[in-house]
Amino acid sequence: MSRPDIARRRTVAMAMLFSVASLAFGQVQACEGHLRSWNDGPAKKAIVEFVKTTTDKASPNYIPPDQRIATFDNDGTLWAEQPMYVQAMFALDRVKALAAQHPEWQTQEPFASILKGDLKAALAGGDKALLEIVMATHAGMTTDEFRQIVKDWIATAKNPATKRPVLEMVYQPMVELLAYLRAHGYKTFIVSGGGIEFMRPWAEKTYGVPPEQVVGSSIKTKFEMRDGKAVLVRLPELNFIDDQDGKPVGINQHIGRRPVAAFGNSDGDQQMLEYATTGSGPHFGMLVLHDDKAREFAYGPATGLPDSHVGTFTQALYDEAKQRGWIVISMKDDWKQVFPLVH
Amino acid sequence: MSRPDIARRRTVAMAMLFSVASLAFGQVQACEGHLRSWNDGPAKKAIVEFVKTTTDKASPNYIPPDQRIATFDNDGTLWAEQPMYVQAMFALDRVKALAAQHPEWQTQEPFASILKGDLKAALAGGDKALLEIVMATHAGMTTDEFRQIVKDWIATAKNPATKRPVLEMVYQPMVELLAYLRAHGYKTFIVSGGGIEFMRPWAEKTYGVPPEQVVGSSIKTKFEMRDGKAVLVRLPELNFIDDQDGKPVGINQHIGRRPVAAFGNSDGDQQMLEYATTGSGPHFGMLVLHDDKAREFAYGPATGLPDSHVGTFTQALYDEAKQRGWIVISMKDDWKQVFPLVH
Numbered sequence: 123m124s125r126p127d128i129a130r131r132r133t134v135a136m137a138m139l140f141s142v143a144s145l146a147f148g149q150v151q152a153c154e155g156h157l158r159s160w161n162d163g164p165a166k167k168a169i170v171e172f173v174k175t176t177t178d179k180a181s182p183n184y185i186p187p188d189q190r191i192a193t194f195d196n197d198g199t200l201w202a203e204q205p206m207y208v209q210a211m212f213a214l215d216r217v218k219a220l221a222a223q224h225p226e227w228q229t230q231e232p233f234a235s236i237l238k239g240d241l242k243a244a245l246a247g248g249d250k251a252l253l254e255i256v257m258a259t260h261a262g263m264t265t266d267e268f269r270q271i272v273k274d275w276i277a278t279a280k281n282p283a284t285k286r287p288v289l290e291m292v293y294q295p296m297v298e299l300l301a302y303l304r305a306h307g308y309k310t311f312i313v314s315g316g317g318i319e320f321m322r323p324w325a326e327k328t329y330g331v332p333p334e335q336v337v338g339s340s341i342k343t344k345f346e347m348r349d350g351k352a353v354l355v356r357l358p359e360l361n362f363i364d365d366q367d368g369k370p371v372g373i374n375q376h377i378g379r380r381p382v383a384a385f386g387n388s389d390g391d392q393q394m395l396e397y398a399t400t401g402s403g404p405h406f407g408m409l410v411l412h413d414d415k416a417r418e419f420a421y422g423p424a425t426g427l428p429d430s431h432v433g434t435f436t437q438a439l440y441d442e443a444k445q446r447g448w449i450v451i452s453m454k455d456d457w458k459q460v461f462p463l464v465h
Numbered sequence: 466m467s468r469p470d471i472a473r474r475r476t477v478a479m480a481m482l483f484s485v486a487s488l489a490f491g492q493v494q495a496c497e498g499h500l501r502s503w504n505d506g507p508a509k510k511a512i513v514e515f516v517k518t519t520t521d522k523a524s525p526n527y528i529p530p531d532q533r534i535a536t537f538d539n540d541g542t543l544w545a546e547q548p549m550y551v552q553a554m555f556a557l558d559r560v561k562a563l564a565a566q567h568p569e570w571q572t573q574e575p576f577a578s579i580l581k582g583d584l585k586a587a588l589a590g591g592d593k594a595l596l597e598i599v600m601a602t603h604a605g606m607t608t609d610e611f612r613q614i615v616k617d618w619i620a621t622a623k624n625p626a627t628k629r630p631v632l633e634m635v636y637q638p639m640v641e642l643l644a645y646l647r648a649h650g651y652k653t654f655i656v657s658g659g660g661i662e663f664m665r666p667w668a669e670k671t672y673g674v675p676p677e678q679v680v681g682s683s684i685k686t687k688f689e690m691r692d693g694k695a696v697l698v699r700l701p702e703l704n705f706i707d708d709q710d711g712k713p714v715g716i717n718q719h720i721g722r723r724p725v726a727a728f729g730n731s732d733g734d735q736q737m738l739e740y741a742t743t744g745s746g747p748h749f750g751m752l753v754l755h756d757d758k759a760r761e762f763a764y765g766p767a768t769g770l771p772d773s774h775v776g777t778f779t780q781a782l783y784d785e786a787k788q789r790g791w792i793v794i795s796m797k798d799d800w801k802q803v804f805p806l807v808h
Contacts, residue, residue, distance in 0.1 A: 334722070340718065345740070371687070375661070378679065
């Protein structure tokens with residue numbers, strides 16, 4: 123047997139041994155291993171310390187399992203939101219896909235500009251234009267049909283800046299954090315300004331968060347019997363905006379308990395973090411700062427770069443975080459790896 | 466040792482043996498034991514058959530765990546709704562408790578009639594009067610304060626007809642059914658026309674259903690910072706009516722999946738059962754018929770008695786149940802025991 127062969131055999135044997143050892147060492151050790159994409163720094167330390175003390179019955183900070191509620195923003199907190207929200211990419215693609223059925227869109231704004239590829243002109247109409255795009259692409263079908271449309275789209279959707287599949291631009295350290303919290307009896311919820319029905323079709327597979335633990339913005343639906351089958355039809359009418367003041371409202375409506383831990387990255391998450399961290403008892407707030415231009419994008423305070431039109435992390439929020447003791451994650455310093463390894 | 470003594474010893478020994486045997490025989494046997502307040506009849510048989518086939522991987526009716534969603538109405542399905550909804554008792558009691566702070570109520574309807582004990586006159590104002598009572602008693606405080614008010618009230622509240630604590634007028638067979646379904650990987654939800662925040666404070670302890678699995682009617686809330694603490698203030702404005710057409714809408718909003726099993730007792734549950742039982746794949750619908758005047762109340766079709774003003778189970782619903790294959794539970798015939806044994 124040659125020397126390289128021996129070395130290879132030894133490696134394989136050690137890998138097998140390591141697997142067995144992991145099993146034998148049990149839950150806690152395996153769980154801290156969950157945070158393997160986090161650098162050993164203040165953010166990881168704070169997470170581990172919070173989870174350790176709140177799950178230790180002997181600790182004064184112990185939290186009973188039924189109160190272990192953790193809420194996560196999605197865009198910019200669990201996956202990339204640059205150069206635009208993924209749901210905006212979806213809406214634009216849907217306008218193009220539906221254009222053949224809407225010849226009037228060739229001359230009607232904001233659709234005409236989208237079809238010409240001029241996004242800036244399309245959005246010049248402000249909130250009214252945005253709402254028209256959302257309703258034209260998100261309403262008019264049943265909830266079952268919409269779920270399938272989202273599933274089909276997201277399976278191949280790519281980020282326009284990086285050309286990577288959008289589902290491969292989730293943050294690996296945050297996926298690990300979700301699993302780590304769940305392994306310690308925390309129930310994890312997504313609380314996003316994005317559409318609740320846009321996230322549910324893929325959130326369980328991607329984040330381990332089932333549909334009933336996703337909270338988001340929504341349009342109204344209407345019950346109908348169609349060919350003997352009960353369906354819900356999506357209506358072009360806003361139901362709820364799950365952002366800023368709306369996040370605690372949505373949390374109360376869906377979860378019915380005050381979270382003890384909340385994770386965000388922008389002013390849209392301010393009230394959610396305030397809600398989670400001003401209750402009685404132990405609590406945890408964390409904000410993701412996008413300061414890693416080399417591996418992701420850089421925007422917000424302390425990056426020396428202006429805020430983007432999405433994911434506004436203002437200096438005021440940064441100051442509030444410091445004052446309230448919320449942990450600010452530096453993507454550059456705290457994350458060993460940003461995106462999942464592609465197989 | 467006398468003969469009776471020997472007999473008693475034998476009984477104790479057999480009871481001990483039986484306990485040990487149950488443990489040894491494992492999950493399934495223990496689970497069927499969960500339905501001990503059900504008589505052996507068509508309803509129990511249908512439940513056991515549905516659960517057996519949908520959890521058996523070899524069965525063509527197998528349902529994967531993530532799709533095992535079961536929804537339950539509350540009033541008249543999980544607990545008694547006669548002689549009036551429990552939440553109505555709560556509202557009337559709150560009017561009396563708050564009267565000292567509202568001297569104007571002595572002459573202002575519908576409050577004046579409530580304070581005089583004349584419920585009929587109070588409700589003569591129809592929906593408008595009802596809404597005024599709800600808003601005066603359910604709004605104006607924070608969600609944390611309301612939760613405590615409900616907890617305090619329900620701890621001592623008694624049914625005016627039976628004088629039994631309202632929490633002891635839950636249906637024991639249905640509590641067992643909830644546990645039986647959960648033991649087989651079903652996620653159980655309450656989907657009630659009642660107030661979501663009225664049910665959450667006691668639903669987990671009473672039914673094993675946590676706050677985030679309770680869907681119900683709601684009023685709007687508003688985020689506020691009060692003395693440095695984030696709170697939600699309950700506003701005197703309707704948000705959502707979770708009844709009839711609203712039940713599938715509420716299910717989709719909160720759960721995001723079509724249930725495969727639904728349980729109700731009135732026309733308010735019709736659309737929920739239609740939604741659950743017209744999807745693709747196996748499904749189960751069940752309605753509780755209140756035909757047991759001796760042990761509970763009798764109202765609805767086939768009882769020979771007129772419908773009450775609450776919990777309307779019309780002949781049309783009865784006919785639809787037969788046509789769609791929904792099981793109609795006869796409380797009289799199918800339930801060995803109606804209420805929990807009091808210790």
